[in-house]
Amino acid sequence: MxxxxxxxxxxxxxxxxxxxxxxxxxxxxxxxxxxxxxxxxxxxxxxxxxxxxxxxxxxxxxxxxxxxxxxxxxxxxxxxxxxxxxxxxxxxxxxxxxxxxxxxxxxxxxxxxxxxxxxxxxxxxxxxxxxxxxxxxxxxxxxxxxxxxxxxxxxxxxQDESTSQLTFSRGSVLFKLAEETLELNGALADASRAARSVFGDTAESQLKETLEQVRSIAGDLGIGPAVGARATLDASQVTLRPGNIALHDQAWVPLTRLGLGSSRLLIAGLQQKAKSGADIGLIDELESGLEPHRIVRLLQALGAKQPNSDFQVFATTHSPVVVRELSAEQLLRVCNIDGVIETPAIDPVTMQGPLRLYPEAFLSQSVIVCEGAGEVGLLRGLDHYRIGQGLPSLTASGTALIDARGVGNILKCAKAFHQLGYRVAILRDDDAQPDAEQEKLLVAEGCELAKWPNDHALEHAVFLGLPGDQGLEVVRRMIDLFGRQSIEQQINNHLPQGQSFGFDMADLADGELTDDQRHACVSASMAQDKSWLKRRGIGVMEEIACDVIGPALDHCQPWMREEIDKLFDWADDA
CATH class of the missing domain: 3.40.50.300 (P-loop containing nucleotide triphosphate hydrolases)
Structure with missing residues (x-):
């Protein structure tokens, strides 16, 4: 081909x-x-x-x-x-x-x-x-x-409606599936004659008075050929061809009436079986009219899952299902800069993992690369809170969140998205830093950087950045999740000698953390085997961000508020 x-x-x-x-x-x-x-x-x-x-x-x-x-x-x-x-x-x-x-x-x-x-x-x-x-x-x-x-x-x-492909017109996939051996002209000519005869018999009875008037007038005027006039289908206009033969369902409804997605799927399947298939296929908005499982089936029918398919296909998509199912080599990022189209390659080594995990990010305009799931939960929760306050959301600005799964991957991931033409921001902790020169270069090239100061991690932001009463609210939620005895014991393990957490239920509702208790909560919450904010995925941090941090953000420490505002302002500027 x-x-x-x-x-x-x-x-x-x-x-x-x-x-x-x-x-x-x-x-x-x-x-x-x-x-x-x-x-x-x-x-x-x-x-x-x-x-x-x-x-x-x-x-x-x-x-x-x-x-x-x-x-x-x-x-x-x-x-x-x-x-x-x-x-x-x-x-x-x-x-x-x-x-x-x-x-x-x-x-x-x-x-x-x-x-x-x-x-x-x-x-x-x-x-x-x-x-x-x-x-x-x-x-x-x-x-x-x-x-x-x-x-x-x-x-x-x-591209659009492809109903002719479900007929036997010359060049259609059905015509090719029949190996181009159709010899139907004689049968179609007979069918045309039969249709004229049947219609003529019906017309003769229904148009009897009209025909008699025509014959009478023709006789009076001496027009011999019209004296025996009959009404039937025009032989010069009614000629059946293979294109008039279409597939139908069990109720004799033409399959040309199938929905867009179903017709595309059927045509692609027929194309795969035709011995003389098409050389090149074009399909715009591949996912149109199809559920996720049928999108996957269409990709299979178009040869996307075959390593050495002879059928070359050009498609477009806005579906994360399609992005997730294809390999990096099969995808092309299209960037239009004042009419000049650039197509940076998607590196399979760096990006195949994110393609599987975060396909929505490749369909966005801006990406925030987060150090871990906790940062993703923080931004998701704050975004939910902002939506409730009538403020612009990250999704409205076309911004997606990526979990880099550790500080060691964050710059590599950010650089890969930046090279593909996405707007990129980074949110990371500062207790462990990536390569300073590489990060500085990315920032110089236009990437936004938000991070906690002074070797702080996310846990520092939650317990040192929030007001004392809101920090205590976070502790109360941890007690609800993991039990009072466990949480109090962990905090006590990190308090100065002679101090005890010791809040009763009334204090938990109305009190606030002391400076020593804040630092103890930071240490207790960061223990690898007892990590409070990350032990149950992003859901815990998302809930805290929406219910606690968002409402208190104006009263947080400036270093915390400024870094968060920086990211949302950056997203709004897209």
């Missing part, structure tokens, strides 16, 4: 310039809305479909500038035998070096035999295809041969 080795797009819709070398098999584009993902698929479809009846509009030109033509160029390699015939196509063959990603005008040793096809649309709004080669100067010949080549290719488009 032929595949695309290079895509170049200039001055098409929101794209001023774009160059990409897609991989064999499955290619899925992800990025912010209006970044140009769908336009890339549309451009590929325009170039490969050779639809001479399609007319562009001013809106198809970048910046509505019709003075600069639309240019869409594709390099095709792995050509089937029918397109390698030297006597037919030899003058138009070129050579492509897949390692250097360079196109040569002549085929040669170590090069893939290739076609370079360009679609150009100028101010006349008419598209003109051409096979690019320096060996043939006549533009008309290059145009005619380009159309001839494109007719030899098979394109499966699942």
């Amino acid at each position: 032929a595949r695309i080795a290079r895509v170049r797009i200039n001055n098409f819709r929101g794209i001023s310039s774009f160059e990409w070398h897609p991989r064999p098999g499955f290619n899925c584009l992800l990025g912010a809305g209006d970044s140009g993902k769908s336009s890339i698929l549309e451009a590929i479809g325009w170039c490969l479909s050779a639809n001479g009846h399609r007319h562009a509009t001013d809106a198809d030109f970048h910046g509505l500038d019709t003075a600069n033509p639309i240019d869409i160029s594709l390099v095709l390699i792995d050509l089937p035998d029918r397109l390698l015939r030297l006597e037919t196509y030899g003058f138009y063959h070129r050579g492509f070096d897949p390692e250097a990603r360079e196109l040569e005008d002549e085929p040669g040793r170590g090069l893939k035999t290739a076609f370079s096809i360009t679609l150009r649309i100028d101010w006349t709004m008419q598209g003109r295809w051409s096979l690019d080669t320096a060996r043939v100067e006549d533009e008309g010949d290059r145009h005619d041969m380009a159309l001839r080549v494109l007719r030899q290719l098979s394109l499966l488009q699942l």
Whole structure:
């Protein structure tokens, strides 16, 4: 099967310039809305479909500038035998070096035999295809041969409604599944005649008076052929073709009426079984109309789970299910910077884990990389509180939270997201620091850094940053979770000799922590085998942040309040 080795797009819709070398098999584009993902698929479809009846509009030109033509160029390699015939196509063959990603005008040793096809649309709004080669100067010949080549290719488009694929029209997946051996013209002609006969008999009885008037008037006027006039279907208009044959369900409802997701899934499954399948597939918003388990099934049907699929697919998605199911190599991040499309590679070593754990982050605009689950819970809880107060939320600003799972991973994760074009912020403890020079470089490149001061960890922020009465409220919640005896004993173990926690129930409700008790709570809560805030996942910290820290934030220590405000202000500025 032929595949695309290079895509170049200039001055098409929101794209001023774009160059990409897609991989064999499955290619899925992800990025912010209006970044140009769908336009890339549309451009590929325009170039490969050779639809001479399609007319562009001013809106198809970048910046509505019709003075600069639309240019869409594709390099095709792995050509089937029918397109390698030297006597037919030899003058138009070129050579492509897949390692250097360079196109040569002549085929040669170590090069893939290739076609370079360009679609150009100028101010006349008419598209003109051409096979690019320096060996043939006549533009008309290059145009005619380009159309001839494109007719030899098979394109499966699942962009919108694809109902024709569920009929036996020529080129449909059903036609290919039948191995193109359909000999139905005779049967369809008989069916057309039978339909005219049946309708004619019905019309004869229902239109009897009208027909008698027509015959009488024709006789009076001497129009012989109309004297015996009958009403039936027009033989010149009613001709059944294979395209009129469609699949139906048990109740004789056409399967062309299936929902978008179901029809796409069925077509993809049929395509997989067809012996002469499509070379290239296009599917925009892959997840449309499908539940998560059927999204996975569609990916399987499109060959996304096959390591060496011959079927090259170009898809777009906004679904975390799709992101989670695909490998890093199959995903392409699309960044549109004033019309120039950049596609930074997603490093499989660094990012495959986050793709599985936090697929939503790859569909966001901004990412806060947190040192651990406690920091994720803190920001989630504060976000819930802010929403209740009518303040902007992190989700509204397109911000996702990532658990780096330790200070040793935080800069590596932040750098990887930064290189992919995301806005990145970091929230970390200061009891253990990452590489200072690397962190300084990330901050200089535009990453935001929020951290607790003076070797503090999250536990310091909770018990030293909060007012004393709110710190005691946190202790009360720990007692509810882990029992009074256990929590008091742990605090007493870290108090100066002669002191005891010793709050009764009334004090727990109305009192506040002393400075010694605050520091004892920090030490007790950080004990690795007794960690209060992390022992039960992010839920404990999320609840404390929403119910305790959020309402008290204005009265917290400035160093705590400033770091938290810094992150939410950064997210709001997206």
